[in-house]
Amino acid sequence: MKNKRILITGGPGSGKSSVIKKLESNGHCCLHEVSREVTAEAQKQGIDQLFLEDPFLFSFKLLEARINQHHESKSSSENHIFIDRGIPDVLAYMDYFGTEYPSTFSKACTLYKYEKVFLLPPWKEIYVNDNERYETFEQAKVIHSYLEKTYLGFGYEPIEVPKGSINKRCDFILNNLDA
Template structure:
């Protein structure tokens, strides 16, 4: 049976760096969708789609994450890692106090994950760039919404301790060996 594992946490907490480490170890991984959506919007002349049309941006994210989930299922890989999951979409909408259709929650309930690893905000590694514009303080608040969204859906959350990339990657892999 396939295990679907999600890495969650506010922006700039090290999720993608650890995902890249897992990729280098030949694990099947689904990369973050929001950068792709943001870059596609920029190609169409929209600098920050999330800020100008948050509902459209979130619908595109939801579609992308649902597509990733289905690709993962079709892959028949034993373990699949996701850089963020479907519930992240409505968590962000809640953070921005933006209304959204009930389908966001319905899809979060329909597409279930097996294990959630949480990366806490970490000021020492937080950075911004053209696609990640949130300050550290915003990342802390977003993180609270993310944790709440997953807990509200009944997920048990495993906190990844601070450390270098190898230590964090090893923590996840060692935790999985206990879970599998």
């Protein structure tokens, strides 16, 4: 099957973006996390932190961007497209924050599917806060549980990626694409 969408997800600071960057540097087709782009676009419009000022609008824009990534992945000639976070992540975060959302959000999760989901667990030793990451490590662990519950709820069987070097994590993912 061509265009297998392989999702890399997990709580904040679990190493997703590092894994995606390594896969990309090794020649794999990768689509990067879009939340920082959504934040930067809002800042250009004078909204310092859209996530904090209007969480629903932020989530809606993330949903749109992730749906666009899904469409973009269909036009690729690559067999595997690795994606940093997916559409169900939006719902998991909204559930975590207790934000209500319309059924169109859930519908998007059933319309736009991924062929494989890899879940990176919380890892205190690599967790770092930065300008866009406000969560504590304890909150990251709770978010991880919301992500796992959300993906399971949409019928996925997330494969947990063991802690280890970026190379070992990438090898694990590549070796389990057809598992």
